[in-house]
Amino acid sequence: MASRHIYASGFDENKRLPINLPCPECNGDLEREERQTYCIECGLVVREYNIDHGPDWYDGQGQESNKHVGSPLTPARHDKGLSSEIGERRDGMGNRLPGRTRRRFSRLRRYHSQARQPTKRSRNTLRGLVDVRRITSALELPTSVRDRAASLFRESQSRGLLPGRSVHSFTAGSVYAACRCFDLPRTLEEVESVARCDRSALRNAYRVMNVELGLEVTPPSPGAFIPKLASRFDVSDSTRQQAITLARRLESDGKAVGKQPVGVAAACLYEAGQRTGERLLQKELASEAAVSTPTIRSRRNEIGELAD
Incomplete structure (x- = not known):
């Protein structure tokens, strides 16, 4: 924001209050500072100036700076x-160049x-x-x-x-x-x-x-891949939450260490669909996760051992 006084009038103002008028409340002296005209006696804000004609002292990142060089x-x-x-073909006014x-x-x-x-x-x-x-x-x-x-x-x-x-x-x-x-x-x-x-x-x-x-x-977490896979197959929220729970249990028990995270996520989503009654094909899950169907079956067997 500019630190100098704003002009007494502007090109887009109407019925601008002159600075030499007294305060309408207490007949005190008025003073203009930055974007406000106020009374120095009672503090009444007589008029607010909505346009700041000064330069924008910002560095493009929301911080005040004394450098004005355009975009960040x-x-x-x-x-x-x-x-x-x-x-190439036109000037600044849009006219075609010879x-x-x-x-x-x-x-x-x-x-x-x-x-x-x-x-x-x-x-x-x-x-x-x-x-x-x-x-x-x-x-x-x-x-x-x-x-x-x-x-x-x-x-x-x-x-x-x-x-x-x-x-x-x-x-x-x-x-x-x-x-x-x-x-x-x-x-x-x-x-x-x-x-x-x-x-x-x-x-x-x-x-x-x-x-x-x-x-x-x-190391990436298997649970981070589940929302993306779930959105691709449009599964319900209950299936998604159960798959995330299974993935967290595998991580806490150390059974996901050294395994491909997206393969573990696909297996958890498949097992969650089996438990909630939503039909998901291992072949489609493997294709979407870029893993093999034996990988999903192996990870599902580990989930079964965890449940037992």
Whole structure:
């Protein structure tokens, strides 16, 4: 908020009270400060000014700052969001540019692109961050996960982990690592389905990042995958809650340690459907969870032993 006095009148005001009038309550002197006109004797607010003509002293994150530089910075863009773009066919007023001007601006765009990416490293950064935004958008991940994945990719590049490896494997690995850091139920198969690398390259990139960067990740919980599977098959709330209870009992007894979490989740959902009378096919559950039907049967047998 601006600290200077507001103008006595504005272009969009009507019946503005002049400052030289006395207070209508006690005939005291009026004073204008920021967006209010008030009496210095009785404190009566005579009029509130709804528009602040001063600059917005905010940094884009809700904090007051003396810097006014536009939108907040984001690590998901190679230039942190500070670059400018050159138009193609129309000017700022919407008028169509003549042919000579379009050719001149085409050359300027080429020079501008070359100046922004002068080295192979900067071009790899641009390619990687564009791929990070594409993967997170395809998986419908929140902005916080996108920014975390972009930061992990930048850190991997600064540590020298990319030479000899695919850029796309590290972009997919960064997204998967960010999901693990935020405890989001995303599997390697889901990330691989939208990535531009195979599963072995994705797994290798994530393993290298986990070791070299020291990621603070915890083993995924089987219960985190149950709501997603339940929504795909439109099961009832009672079946979903019973499946989550079974998964928690398996975790507390240590029977889920070393097992594939999504396979345990599919088995718990299948067993819960059997107990509540909802018909779920092991083949469909295995296809949705990207596991085999023997995996679901093995985990179900463990659940049966737990119940006994």
